[in-house]
Amino acid sequence: MFIYTSTNKVYGDAPNYFSYQVKDKRYEPNDPKLYDGFNEGLRIDGVLHTPFGVSKASADLYVQEYARLFGLRAGVFRMGCITGGAAMAVEQHNWEPFFMKKALSDEPLTIYGYGGYQVRDVIHARDLAALFFEFFRNPRPGEAYNIGGSRANSISLLEAIDLIEEITGRRIRYSHGPAREGDHIWYISDISKAKGHFPAWNLTYSHS
Numbered sequence: 699m700f701i702y703t704s705t706n707k708v709y710g711d712a713p714n715y716f717s718y719q720v721k722d723k724r725y726e727p728n729d730p731k732l733y734d735g736f737n738e739g740l741r742i743d744g745v746l747h748t749p750f751g752v753s754k755a756s757a758d759l760y761v762q763e764y765a766r767l768f769g770l771r772a773g774v775f776r777m778g779c780i781t782g783g784a785a786m787a788v789e790q791h792n793w794e795p796f797f798m799k800k801a802l803s804d805e806p807l808t809i810y811g812y813g814g815y816q817v818r819d820v821i822h823a824r825d826l827a828a829l830f831f832e833f834f835r836n837p838r839p840g841e842a843y844n845i846g847g848s849r850a851n852s853i854s855l856l857e858a859i860d861l862i863e864e865i866t867g868r869r870i871r872y873s874h875g876p877a878r879e880g881d882h883i884w885y886i887s888d889i890s891k892a893k894g895h896f897p898a899w900n901l902t903y904s905h906s
């Protein structure tokens with residue numbers, strides 16, 4: 699049994715080739731077909747990956763290939779933002795606890811690009827582990843799944859700041875910096891493939 703914790707960065711900046719508009723405090727896609735997010739059919743060619751994304755995509759393909767060629771009971775799970783009690787509050791790694799730390803410490807925060815309207819879907823590590831357990835019980839070798847909090851647990855950085863301020867009763871002092879190369883404007887994981895393959899699995903954690 700082998701589970702590869704891949705990433706939505708295997709798609710590089712493919713999400714940025716779609717058009718979006720600001721609605722309230724977040725970007726939303728103009729194409730209604732994207733409402734529930736990106737499925738596994740998103741292209742990986744002709745996009746900017748960053749060296750990190752290339753290394754993850756390479757391993758992602760190796761795992762699929764070994765499952766198909768050699769019968770390895772292996773699956774690929776492509777996540778974006780994972781959070782939980784053990785998440786490190788470090789800039790450019792786990793933004794949710796990092797924002798919380800900034801609120802509690804009263805230190806200034808920099809938002810990189812897109813005015814804070816960029817959207818992510820966040821999944822709790824326990825929900826992810828529960829899915830891995832379902833895969834362990836009923837492996838589907840060589841499959842790749844987009845995994846995240848889905849539309850229901852999507853949030854923009856500005857919305858997250860509002861929520862953290864509401865929870866902590868403190869203000870976050872923030873300014874804006876340049877966008878990071880290839881950073882997604884909007885990414886929500888369409889988790890319908892995983893839900894179809896593992897009907898016993900559900901998301902149990904939400905923002906509130």
Ligand SMILES: NC(=O)c1ccc[n+]([C@@H]2O[C@H](COP(=O)([O-])OP(=O)(O)OC[C@H]3O[C@@H](n4cnc5c(N)ncnc54)[C@H](O)[C@@H]3O)[C@@H](O)[C@H]2O)c1
Pocket residue numbers: 703704705706776777778779780781791
């Ligand atoms: N954190 C996220 O939001 C996120 C999103 C998508 C994918 N991922 C992927 O999930 C995986 C874990 O990420 P993370 O954020 O939990 O990282 P992390 O740094 O918090 O955890 C990595 C763990 O792996 C252990 N480790 C490192 N080398 C090892 C080795 N040779 N043998 C055994 N253990 C070793 C480390 O001690 C550490 O406990 C990575 O592959 C990452 O690309 C993470």
